[in-house]
Amino acid sequence: MDKPFAITLDPGSSLANHTGSWRTKKPVYLDRLPPCNNACPAGENIQGWLFHAESGDYEKAWRVLTLDNPFPSIMGRVCYHPCESACNRGQLDSPVGINSVERFLGDEAIKRGWKFDAPAASTGKEVLIVGAGPSGLSAAYHLARLGHSVEIHDAGPLSGGMMRFGIPKYRLPRDVLDAEVARILKLGVTLKLNTKVANIEDSMRAGNFDAAFLAVGAHIGKRAFIPAGDAAHIVDAISVLRSMEGEDKPMLGRRVVVYGGGNTAIDVARTAKRLGATDAIIVYRRTREKMPAHDFEVEEALQEGIMIKWLSTIKQADEGMLTLEKMKLDDKGFPQPTGEFETMAADSLVLALGQDVDLSLLQGVSGLEISDGVVKVGPNMMTGHQGIFAGGDMVPSERTVTVGVGHGKKAARHIDAWLRNTTYEPAAKHEPVDFKMLNTWYYSDAPKTLRPMLDAIRRQSSFDEVQGGLDETNALFEARRCLSCGNCFECDNCYGVCPDNAVIKLGPGKRFLFNYDYCKGCGMCVAECPCGAIKMVAEDI
Amino acid sequence: MPFQPIKFYQTGTFTVGNRLLKPEDRSVQSHRDRSNAINSGHRACQGCGEALGARYALDAAMEATGSQLIAANATGCLEVFTTPYPETSWQLPWMHSLFGNAAAVATGIAAALKVKGRSEVRVVAQGGDGGTTDIGFGCLSGMFERNDDVLYICYDNEAYMNTGVQRSSATPPAARTATTMPVGPNPGNEFGQGKFVPAIAMAHEIPYVATATVADLRDLEAKVKRAMEFRGARYIHILVPCPLGWGTASHDTIHIARLAHETGLFPVFEAEHGVQVSALPIRKQLPVEEYLKPQKRFAHLFGAKPKLDVIARIQERADRNIRKYGMVQREEVL
Numbered sequence: 001m002d003k004p005f006a007i008t009l010d011p012g013s014s015l016a017n018h019t020g021s022w023r024t025k026k027p028v029y030l031d032r033l034p035p036c037n038n039a040c041p042a043g044e045n046i047q048g049w050l051f052h053a054e055s056g057d058y059e060k061a062w063r064v065l066t067l068d069n070p071f072p073s074i075m076g077r078v079c080y081h082p083c084e085s086a087c088n089r090g091q092l093d094s095p096v097g098i099n100s101v102e103r104f105l106g107d108e109a110i111k112r113g114w115k116f117d118a119p120a121a122s123t124g125k126e127v128l129i130v131g132a133g134p135s136g137l138s139a140a141y142h143l144a145r146l147g148h149s150v151e152i153h154d155a156g157p158l159s160g161g162m163m164r165f166g167i168p169k170y171r172l173p174r175d176v177l178d179a180e181v182a183r184i185l186k187l188g189v190t191l192k193l194n195t196k197v198a199n200i201e202d203s204m205r206a207g208n209f210d211a212a213f214l215a216v217g218a219h220i221g222k223r224a225f226i227p228a229g230d231a232a233h234i235v236d237a238i239s240v241l242r243s244m245e246g247e248d249k250p251m252l253g254r255r256v257v258v259y260g261g262g263n264t265a266i267d268v269a270r271t272a273k274r275l276g277a278t279d280a281i282i283v284y285r286r287t288r289e290k291m292p293a294h295d296f297e298v299e300e301a302l303q304e305g306i307m308i309k310w311l312s313t314i315k316q317a318d319e320g321m322l323t324l325e326k327m328k329l330d331d332k333g334f335p336q337p338t339g340e341f342e343t344m345a346a347d348s349l350v351l352a353l354g355q356d357v358d359l360s361l362l363q364g365v366s367g368l369e370i371s372d373g374v375v376k377v378g379p380n381m382m383t384g385h386q387g388i389f390a391g392g393d394m395v396p397s398e399r400t401v402t403v404g405v406g407h408g409k410k411a412a413r414h415i416d417a418w419l420r421n422t423t424y425e426p427a428a429k430h431e432p433v434d435f436k437m438l439n440t441w442y443y444s445d446a447p448k449t450l451r452p453m454l455d456a457i458r459r460q461s462s463f464d465e466v467q468g469g470l471d472e473t474n475a476l477f478e479a480r481r482c483l484s485c486g487n488c489f490e491c492d493n494c495y496g497v498c499p500d501n502a503v504i505k506l507g508p509g510k511r512f513l514f515n516y517d518y519c520k521g522c523g524m525c526v527a528e529c530p531c532g533a534i535k536m537v538a539e540d541i
Numbered sequence: 542m543p544f545q546p547i548k549f550y551q552t553g554t555f556t557v558g559n560r561l562l563k564p565e566d567r568s569v570q571s572h573r574d575r576s577n578a579i580n581s582g583h584r585a586c587q588g589c590g591e592a593l594g595a596r597y598a599l600d601a602a603m604e605a606t607g608s609q610l611i612a613a614n615a616t617g618c619l620e621v622f623t624t625p626y627p628e629t630s631w632q633l634p635w636m637h638s639l640f641g642n643a644a645a646v647a648t649g650i651a652a653a654l655k656v657k658g659r660s661e662v663r664v665v666a667q668g669g670d671g672g673t674t675d676i677g678f679g680c681l682s683g684m685f686e687r688n689d690d691v692l693y694i695c696y697d698n699e700a701y702m703n704t705g706v707q708r709s710s711a712t713p714p715a716a717r718t719a720t721t722m723p724v725g726p727n728p729g730n731e732f733g734q735g736k737f738v739p740a741i742a743m744a745h746e747i748p749y750v751a752t753a754t755v756a757d758l759r760d761l762e763a764k765v766k767r768a769m770e771f772r773g774a775r776y777i778h779i780l781v782p783c784p785l786g787w788g789t790a791s792h793d794t795i796h797i798a799r800l801a802h803e804t805g806l807f808p809v810f811e812a813e814h815g816v817q818v819s820a821l822p823i824r825k826q827l828p829v830e831e832y833l834k835p836q837k838r839f840a841h842l843f844g845a846k847p848k849l850d851v852i853a854r855i856q857e858r859a860d861r862n863i864r865k866y867g868m869v870q871r872e873e874v875l
Contacts, residue, residue: 007627009626009627010627011627011628011629012627012628012629013580013582013628013629013630014580014581014582014583014584014623014625014628014629014630015580015581015582016582016628017582017583017584017628018582019581019582019583019584022587054561055560055561441555441799441824442555442556443555444555480561489560490558490560491556491557491558491559491560492556492557492558492559492567492568492570492571493556493557493558495557495558495570495571496557496558496568496570496571496758497557497593497795499585499588499589499590499592499593499596499794500581500583500585500592501577501579501580501581501596502581505571505573507573508560515581517581518581518582520587520588521587522587522588522589522784522791522792522794523588523790523791523792524588524791524792524794524795526792527792527793527795527796528795528796530556
């Protein structure tokens, strides 16, 4: 033994000591489901596209976004952004302005002329889509990208469906709508306008289609029975909004009363104001808290001078005069008549009481199940009739553009599988990430960037767009407010805080690995991960 | 639109690294080629604050000196858990002599380097609070007074943890240790005036004195780098929570250190030539209970009958620190 005095062992590195054997629990990396993605009716990977927007790579962000939704510019204007309501940042200061970043990306794409990637190799299958609204166009987009040949038939003179004939210009400028529709048609989708499908089975047979997706929407205004004098001027809201797109603007008079409490009631009241009505009054039977219209729209309407008569129903309509009955809410929150009446002067009454679906094209089709005026579909969006799928406002669901777009995507995936004689299995959802899983100390305070609004006086007289967009610098700021909930954004915290150097950094875009030879299982990486992308699991013993 | 400074979570803020920052603006700890001054396989407890603090400080010093660094180490946990014979975790020349003489050994190394004309090689001495504030204090004061060219780093875990959690002169009032049991009319450690060595170091008017915690890495690294810009005696005092001695969960080490600062109990500041030049502002001030409650060494203050008078006295200390060192809350984006 050739060693110095009192020395019996060779000197060595502590790497010989595998401290991983101390561990009873181990950390593992995972991706969790962020609340925005979970809330999006169109199934967008919001955290995913914000990640690219954060680094200023807007084109990549737009490409990731449009994997799920071909309409970012439209969405950024008309979506009610349930993502923002769910955003974890809302519990910290205010939600990330996802909607405004989406609009910025969409507008940027139009400005710079970004195009979708060419479709996959043709499958030789042909799909008929009825209705060129959000749902039909979304399905067409996804089917075309999957390599199917798509033909859209629409009864109307222009594409867009309710996006054109239901949403006023001041919320959705038509050049934006046209640009995003044109980009879908460039994928090779055929659009036949003024082509009403009288019977779906006949049309499918005539065009030799392998499958059909129905998305005709709900265009028939609901009527309520209101005793009316001969000269009373009563119209329905959806006809008013539709005629705004034609040559002859609707004649509503100086004093317009709108009956209903949904978003359409707000839209038509604001339209009447812009058409020159001195008074636009919404009559609604319940209270503001109970109103189905979105609160920010109510707020914008009130700013423009729209008046709202709460807790009232219309009992009688005569020339120039309405009879209203006051209501009160019972214990359960339902309006009950009080027997007290009042009168209100009105040149016209617009009914905004919801819409029904024109189901005439389905006559004689076997296997369908129709209830409450809508067509039932299975989890794969297929109706009771093989090969006929349906979505959007004509199936039971919330009636918004975003839900329609989501239906189109979902249906397209199932139609694709059905045409290939397989079934589409969506990937298992990640476990959701809760606000408590975040370490918010690492995020500095940064309040939401507000979008500029058009002056109230111009909003009352013109159809200019009310809400402005963000520019590059504040869109970037807004994107960077994202907490990246549940998904690693490579902040290096785990790599930095491990007292045992047991985290291996793999380099940009490659994330990290644990070195379980040395990880003692202290859990510091989990506690200090800002976004909740690591969890402790019991060690296999 | 009002001006909004771009100050958000990803750039220049609190995380260790950031994919959006230029590499040179990132922390030393975020680099794949950091020197890892204490290698894996060391025998520190799970969640050891001292192992973390020492790596943070030495990696930063190694980068600042181009790895031309020699360390002298006092006896204590740091020495024991890194060098169980015949293994070593140290990735730099490292020397251990006695419990109380780390400052003197470092002074000797610095003198030898001077004789050899190796001015590019720098010297750090390091020890725990026992080796610094108690046993090694005479040597340390001498090193300050002679202005020897050494950076002394104290990793303060507020007791003698290595030998079984006995009280040191850095143990805070009311804390339970093996030698200050929570019994009698004044349970736990006495309310003395303490022995806050950073203030004593400032009294020596040495070029640079700073305090830091393992909770704010960027602040800690900036201070180590700043210290290496000076010649002469420098002192950095780093608060390193000890899960074993403080009775905290191993994953809470950084969290507890953060609370020590955010409650005001541990002032984080820097001073040059005896004059304070900056303080790390508190982002969100919290009552001291938030810091005390998760620690078993303060458990006797809570329970069925909380000792509100004792907690109030501890709160007074925190408030005094905030006033004295100017740890005012940071104004974030308005």
